[in-house]
Amino acid sequence: RRAAGASASVRLRSAERARYVDSPLQSGAERVYLAAVAAGVGYAVLALLLALLRAAPERAALLARLRTMGLTRAQGRRLLVLESLPQALLAAAGGALTGWATIRLLSPGIDLTAVALPASAASAGGAALRTDPLSLALPATAVLLLAVGVAVAQAWWTGRRGSVRELRAGDAR
Template identity: 75%
Template sequence: SPRVAEAQGSSPFPVTMEDGSSVTVRIVLVRDVTPAVPGADFLVVDRAGLGATAAEPTTLLATGPEADGRALREAAGDAVSVRLRADERARYVDSPLQSGAEHLYTAAVAAGAGYAVLALLLSLLRAAPERVALLARLRTMGLTRAQGRRLLVLESLPQALLAAAGGALTGWCAIRLLAPGMDLTAVALPPAAAPVEQSRLSTDPWSLTVPTLSVVVMTVGVAAVQAWWAGRRGAVRELRAGDTR
């Protein structure tokens, strides 16, 4: 590991094995992590350079689609330690800090979505009379109801696409700017875990794409409902109401 390499350097040094024997090793390669040993301090030694006693295997690594931890522990007995990857992964989730951060994020997303829907509805309701009157005038010139609905939907697309693209770009820039100064280790891992490196904030394509598409779908949906409601009203009545006003 980098920490062991920094402490020992590139010169040969002795290592005492579990059986009491000593072997001289020299570091030739540095790796940040290894799946065999957890933590930041480890030394992987070539088995060919060890004695017969020290080279005896002490750990069995097994994999399979359905590993029964209870059955394996009963078969191994008390003298052997059995550790499952699924159990180790389960220790990394559902911590109070992690679940609290998830609830806070969910509440923030729900509140933002609610304000977005409210702002969109108020904006469309404010412009509804002008849109209905414009659609009525176009219908007097031969525009069908289906064409009027498509016109109102297409009219809302440019601003929706610009808002969605601007939101995705703002989110990506915010993550890139905040990532160097944020350490998510306490949220991602439990206190008992010893991570090799810090957990950094990174961009997730789905987290940026889903809200972007939701804005477009929501805008088009509201515009389609408004177009359907406007198409049911008579053009003559709308024109007379506009003239009266």
């Protein structure tokens, strides 16, 4: 603006970008998306914890029996972590594939122009729904890390408890 002076009209790229990202519709859509992500993460954590709590007695009994046959605590921990990996890998891959397929199937029918562009620029062109590899890989990696982290925590907790109760004969469950 200094170089052009008062005689020329200057539009800055930063000012144009600021016009696009400050719309109430876009900020509302971002809040709804963040709330959906937080709810999904909460449900995933709850499902993992409930599944592992349900299986904890059987795992503890199995580890106690394997310890009597010579399995060390470290090997028991590795066994519990390796046992959780196939399901976690399938869940992560299935989630990424489902997200990719959903975007591919819905993109022709969804117009994001109202969310992505202001009303004055809506006639210039549409905003298409595209797949982003990072947004597909990040939740899949988070699911994998969460499942392995919960398995590591359960292996640590099971390994520090004594195994006498699990080995008692005639124990009613």
